[in-house]
Amino acid sequence: MNKSVKSILAAMIVVASAGALAQQGQPKPENLIKWRQSAYQVLAWNSGRLKANVDGQYNKDEVVKAANTIAAIANSGLGALFAAGTEQGKGWHDTSTKPEFFKDAHRVGELAGNFNKEANELAKVAVAGDAAAVKEQFGKLxxxxxxxxxxxxxxx
Ligand code: HEC
Incomplete structure (x- = not known):
């Protein structure tokens, strides 16, 4: 093998491994969409738990668990799951995010910030344990x- 063939091969290996690294660092769009759909399903699970508690038999431990789970997801940085390249496509099913989501960062930020605020407040109110206050805060969430x-x- 002459010298220039060797250096071309070496360059190709560098490019190939850089590509593999980039792929590792950047999740597939399909996974990002799956993860956000999953995160929202966990929100739905815990909203349902809260509803059952504020409308029926109130159990403080259950309410604290559900409220903490919702707050953790709210604080998790969900925005990262809406990376470029996920405007369309399938996760568990076709994305139901509107195209406008990717064009109006200001409004999305406002709505997400409000959701965060209400979720964190609910986690606090849940620990205090007043059922009527939890019901009111759950309504705001x-x-x-x-x-x-x-x-x-x-x-x-
Ligand atoms: C900042 C915006 C925003 C907030 C706040 C928000 N959602 Fe969503 N939600 C979305 C978007 C966008 C989708 C579509 C995700 C997709 O398919 O790409 C979605 C999807 C969902 C889904 C369907 C998931 C699936 O299987 O496809 C459920 C259930 C859901 N949200 C529940 C909730 C609940 C409960 C809350 C509050 C506790 C909440 N969401 C707060 C934007 C939001």
């Missing part, structure tokens, strides 16, 4: 979910 869905989620 629900409004923050709906506000974002009204603007940015394709209806079922």
């Amino acid at each position: 629900g409004k923050s979910c709906k506000a974002c869905h009204d603007d940015f989620k394709i209806k079922d």
Whole structure:
């Protein structure tokens, strides 16, 4: 093998491994969409738990667990799951994010910030343990979910 063939081969190996690294660092769009759909399903699970508690038999431990789970997801940096390249496509199913979501960062930030605020407040109120206060705060959280869905989620 002459010298120039060797250096071309060496360069190709460098390019190939850089490509593999880039792929590792950047999740596939399909996974990003799956993860966000999964995160929202966990929100739905825990909203359901809260609803059952504030409307029926109130169990403080259950309420704290559910509220903490919602707050953890709210604080997780969900925005990263809406990376470029995920405007369309399939996760568990076709994305139901409206195209506008990717064009109006200001409004998305406002709605996401509001959701965060209500979720963190709910986690605090849950620990205090007053059922009526939890019910009221849960109502505010629900409004923050709906506000974002009204603007940015394709209806079922
Ligand atoms: C900042 C915006 C925003 C907030 C706040 C928000 N959602 Fe969503 N939600 C979305 C978007 C966008 C989708 C579509 C995700 C996709 O398919 O790409 C979605 C999807 C969902 C889904 C369907 C998931 C699936 O299987 O495809 C459920 C259930 C859901 N949200 C529940 C909630 C609940 C409950 C809350 C509040 C506790 C909430 N969301 C707060 C934007 C939001």
